Amino acid sequence: MIKSFNSLFVTMFGLGKIKYMPGTFGSLATIIILYYLFHTLNISPNIILFGLIIIFIYSFYAISSHIENSKNKDPGEIIIDEFLGQSIPIYLYEISHGTTKDAGEAIVYYALFFILFRYFDIMKPFPVSFFDKNFKNSFGVIMDDICAGFYVVLTLVCFITLKSYIL
Secondary structure, three states: OHHHHHHHHHOOOOHHHOOOOHHHHHHHHHHHHHHHHHHHOOOOHHHHHHHHHHHHHHHHHHHHHHHOOOOOOOOOOOOHHHHHHHHHHHHHHHHHHHOOOOHHHHHHHHHHHHHHHHHHHHHOOOOHHHHHHHOOOHHHHHHHHHHHHHHHHHHHHHHHHHHHHHO
16 A cells, blocks of 8 residues: 555656656646645745655655665656756745745746756756766655756856846
8 A cells, every 4th residue: 555655656646657758747747736836826835845845755765665676776757856856946936035926927937947957857967967876776866856956046046146247
């Protein structure tokens, strides 16, 4: 029972079983879910953060359970790591400056976050590649996407800083 739940959890309820580009679909689903939580249901960022922390912590156990008897320690169907990594720039954007975000502006930023996250997740610059290559366990599966999420944030902070100096 728990093994079945863990498989559903790490595949985002079967979405990771899509044959082509499951990580991309996981990232896209994350954008839709978080947009809905922030902009339609208007759920408190504190509640969303609590949920993300619970998902982060439980993911280590669920991924370990899912891959324990598998030779492939980072199978493509595991996409909960994409959910976590993609959540980082979105959450930080939503809590930034303590202002309510316009829904149209949010869509533009979410699209940018999606493109940048997929780029960093696929290209795997250091330290994303370090975690991907050196940790063949749940830690490596999760941390490479967490690093990719922080790369998105770092890229945007550098761009905004550079833009402020130029203008």
